[in-house]
């Protein structure tokens with residue numbers, strides 16, 4: 001037991017003893033009890049009064065309290081001093097946090113659970129046009145930045161994917177917004193200025209598109225003359241040189257065509273492709289006919305078709321033909337002559353999928369992640385020799401993205417490869 005409690009009990013015992021002695025001496029027990037207990041209660045009330053004044057902060061110095069009151073006041077003092085220290089520590093952390101956000105070149109806005117503005121740094125003023133003072137505090141961010149895509153993004157799953165936003169007000173800027181849950185039901189919205197990055201991307205894309213476009217006509221002429229010359233009677237070495245030149249010129253034509261296709265896909269970016277009902281089974285049959293012409297005529301690749309004839313897709317026929325064609329041509333180009341290829345077009349849950357499976361050499365696992373990058377080839381010289389451009393799977397990825405679809409690649413060295421294109425239910429149509 002604490003010594004203050006013991007002192008309090010001793011005090012109570014003394015009062016009881018005094019009452020007893022006074023009662024025995026005078027015989028007036030009631031009077032003794034009244035005086036003893038009344039005095040004790042009055043003293044306790046005085047202590048309570050002092051304690052209450054101190055608790056309310058009316059007295060700067062702590063009054064002289066005794067017994068249980070001193071003990072309670074000591075405990076409260078300790079709790080108060082701990083709380084003061086914690087508050088100081090928290091405010092130091094908060095200041096450091098604000099200072100860090102303030103020095104950030106990116107805009108940072110703290111939002112509550114209803115996406116109302118709670119705080120923002122100075123970069124947010126210049127980048128998002130938020131006003132200092134209280135004008136923008138408490139306003140929904142969508143009310144301040146009027147962009148329909150921002151509201152759509154916030155209504156979806158904003159913490160998953162960043163949003164690219166164009167602000168039309170001069171100076172026109174392009175921003176990348178990210179949202180991270182923060183504290184209790186709060187969010188940290190950051191905006192990074194990607195105007196320059198986008199400009200450089202545009203310059204690069206336009207440059208590639210222009211160069212490819214400019215190369216197309218001279219290449220057609222060169223290939224035309226080389227084909228014409230190849231029909232002439234020519235000495236052996238000249239014929240060999242001519243056919244090598246023709247092969248290289250045709251390879252360049254493929255490269256230019258693929259580069260143009262990629263630039264076009266990039267240029268159209270997020271805009272929806274033409275939404276026509278594409279008869280996928282017929283499209284695949286045409287592609288197989290074209291592909292067979294590529295095969296070694298002595299040992300053609302048998303292409304086994306497994307087609308759901310009633311299943312079509314909503315999208316751009318040209319783009320889908322390019323994507324599916326690339327997968328089929330790859331299965332022919334990168335597998336030994338005569339090996340079979342399975343081409344399956346079927347329902348997959350409520351969606352649909354195209355599966356191109358071969359029995360070729362397969363691809364080692366370390367390459368799988370990077371296969372859809374531009375110019376990424378497992379074996380550069382072999383791919384070139386077979387007429388590959390290194391752009392095929394990149395085109396496939398872009399086309400699928402524009403059709404809300406994705407690619408899955410499964411392959412094991414020595415066992416063959418399997419490329420699956422998975423389309424969502426919204427893209428499926430009945431034929």
Ligand code: ADP
Pocket residue numbers: 326330331332333334335358360361362363371372376377378379383384387388389390391392393394417
């Ligand atoms: P390429 O024009 O070289 O075929 P792609 O982008 O279409 O370019 O393919 C990238 C690389 O992926 C190819 O160079 C090849 O190494 C590998 N690849 C693609 N498809 C297959 C396949 N069916 N079997 C084995 N390797 C493949």
